[in-house]
Amino acid sequence: MHELGIVFYIIRDVKKVAEENGVSHVSAVVMNIGEVSTVIPDYLTDCWRWAADKEDLLRGCELKVNIIPAVTRCEDCGEEYETVRYGKECPHCHGDNTFLVCGNEVEIKEIEC
Amino acid sequence: MDPVKIIEIKKSVFADNDMDADLLRKELKQRGVFLLNIMSSPGSGKTTTLIRTLNLLKDRIRIAVMEADIDGDVDAVKIREATGIPSIQLHTGGMCHLDAEMTRQGLAHIDLDHTDLVILENVGNLVCPAEFDTGSCANAMILSVPEGDDKPLKYPLMFSVCDLVLINKTDVLQCFDFDMDRCRKYIRKRNPRAKVLPVSARTGDGIDAFAGWLLEKVNNWKQ
Numbered sequence: 001m002h003e004l005g006i007v008f009y010i011i012r013d014v015k016k017v018a019e020e021n022g023v024s025h026v027s028a029v030v031m032n033i034g035e036v037s038t039v040i041p042d043y044l045t046d047c048w049r050w051a052a053d054k055e056d057l058l059r060g061c062e063l064k065v066n067i068i069p070a071v072t073r074c075e076d077c078g079e080e081y082e083t084v085r086y087g088k089e090c091p092h093c094h095g096d097n098t099f100l101v102c103g104n105e106v107e108i109k110e111i112e113c
Numbered sequence: 114m115d116p117v118k119i120i121e122i123k124k125s126v127f128a129d130n131d132m133d134a135d136l137l138r139k140e141l142k143q144r145g146v147f148l149l150n151i152m153s154s155p156g157s158g159k160t161t162t163l164i165r166t167l168n169l170l171k172d173r174i175r176i177a178v179m180e181a182d183i184d185g186d187v188d189a190v191k192i193r194e195a196t197g198i199p200s201i202q203l204h205t206g207g208m209c210h211l212d213a214e215m216t217r218q219g220l221a222h223i224d225l226d227h228t229d230l231v232i233l234e235n236v237g238n239l240v241c242p243a244e245f246d247t248g249s250c251a252n253a254m255i256l257s258v259p260e261g262d263d264k265p266l267k268y269p270l271m272f273s274v275c276d277l278v279l280i281n282k283t284d285v286l287q288c289f290d291f292d293m294d295r296c297r298k299y300i301r302k303r304n305p306r307a308k309v310l311p312v313s314a315r316t317g318d319g320i321d322a323f324a325g326w327l328l329e330k331v332n333n334w335k336q
Binding site for chain 2: 005009012013014017021027110113
């Protein structure tokens with residue numbers, strides 16, 4: 001439900017980069033989206049199509065999404081594990097002194113023009 | 114056809130907003146204005162809690178309120194009528210949250226030279242407002258008893274960004290399967306530094322503790 005707001009941020013950032021590099025049309029924007037970032041890729045690309053086509057710079061521009069798997073590390077036993085499968089509790093030692101290593105990204109990786 | 118040129122960006126989408134929010138916080142610090150961002154789901158009792166609290170505080174500090182909603186101005190009118198405190202309504206234009214720039218635009222309509230505390234009542238939603246730093250000096254959230262004690266597990270980000278969690282509607286605790294200790298435990302799991310205060314906006318129970326917390330925050334901010 002916040003995907004549209006995020007799309008507006010992406011458009012603002014891409015416009016700035018395009019201007020700095022003298023680019024008149026962008027053919028693709030590549031995003032890194034973490035598995036537990038709360039951004040739903042399908043919604044993001046849907047909102048993107050609607051908003052991007054209103055801009056000359058981005059008309060027809062594709063939004064490509066790389067999904068970054070979420071990994072959690074346990075402070076108690078030092079093991080890493082899949083966040084989505086096991087959640088906050090470490091499957092190795094059952095401690096909950098854990099923190100997210102990656103998987104929270106909402107990042108513009110690059111643009112293709 | 115020209116070969117495709119790739120320009121690497123590698124930048125978080127939230128980076129600009131985070132920077133803008135930090136800047137806004139610095140400006141507020143310089144002006145001695147404390148901005149509290151209150152978040153919750155719709156119907157948790159934000160406005161009623163505020164009215165109770167503001168009536169306790171309004172003779173001691175100078176307060177203004179910004180109500181953020183997708184549409185309508187019922188909350189701003191309600192606050193103004195019930196407390197006499199200047200209250201403005203912000204419309205997010207369909208967006209599910211406020212960001213630092215929208216907050217800044219709202220603050221432009223408030224007489225900050227004569228204000229100690231600005232309360233921002235964010236859009237009722239437990240997901241999106243947690244992701245966008247508004248530039249506030251502290252975040253509070255209201256969880257009401259009928260919503261259930263498991264909400265910290267379901268909406269971890271919201272609970273992890275809050276300095277204060279108010280558990281509202283404690284007057285109906287007996288009617289619900291809400292375990293206060295379990296809720297506190299879940300909150301601590303997500304955010305050990307969050308303070309938890311049970312309140313009832315209807316009976317006024319616990320509201321003085323919230324008012325005291327706010328007063329202390331405002332005074333510390335001004336030093």
